Amino acid sequence: MLAIRTFAQDELTTFAQHCRIPIVNALTDLEHPCQILADLLTVEENFGEVAGRTVTYIGDGNNIAHSLLLGCALAGAHVRVASPEGFAPDPAVVAQARNLAAGTEVVVTTDPKAAAAGANVLYTDVWASMGQEGEAIARQAAFRPYQINAELLALAKPGAIVLHCLPAHREEEITTEVLEGPNPGSGIRQKIASMPKKP
Ligand code: NVA
Numbered sequence: 001m002l003a004i005r006t007f008a009q010d011e012l013t014t015f016a017q018h019c020r021i022p023i024v025n026a027l028t029d030l031e032h033p034c035q036i037l038a039d040l041l042t043v044e045e046n047f048g049e050v051a052g053r054t055v056t057y058i059g060d061g062n063n064i065a066h067s068l069l070l071g072c073a074l075a076g077a078h079v080r081v082a083s084p085e086g087f088a089p090d091p092a093v094v095a096q097a098r099n100l101a102a103g104t105e106v107v108v109t110t111d112p113k114a115a116a117a118g119a120n121v122l123y124t125d126v127w128a129s130m131g132q133e134g135e136a137i138a139r140q141a142a143f144r145p146y147q148i149n150a151e152l153l154a155l156a157k158p159g160a161i162v163l164h165c166l167p168a169h170r171e172e173e174i175t176t177e178v179l180e181g182p183n184p185g186s187g188i189r190q191k192i193a194s195m196p197k198k199p
Contacts (some may be wrong), residue, residue, distance in 0.1 A: 057125075065125070069089060078107075120159075143173070146173070153173050153183060
């Protein structure tokens, strides 16, 4: 097998078309399935099962959002994605998730509070992904209301866990208070503890 971590999904599909061995997506700009498999395992470790839980992603409708939509739909979890206008997940991926979902909700919204209400899991990712570093400053204003902070977390279900694919940008998509609080899921607490603190 070959695991490929790259930008363009096309590179991966081209490889797959010309290879006789299995190709694993280890991150493209479209999807990040291995990350989401690990996250769903964390959800299972924390709640006993994934099915029936509500997983809310707040932020950029990017590769993480896409794989979370698909992974939750397959695993029987309700999934909600809240993104600023213009940064919603790819409608084709949302449609694919809705096709996969067997009676569970697949919600895409611009309202982070409605998405967070009653959720078991709040998930976020950086506002500018790898390859988008040049857009980082311009994106900040649009994404500011989509920060996971104590106020947003208070809307989630008591005992909710917080996930982030890491590395996190403190005080951007997530506050240090939440990142270092009791809510991050078991699988990522250790990783967070080893991350350098921002001055
Ligand atoms: N959306 C991020 C995920 C990093 C694990 C990126 O593509 O850079």
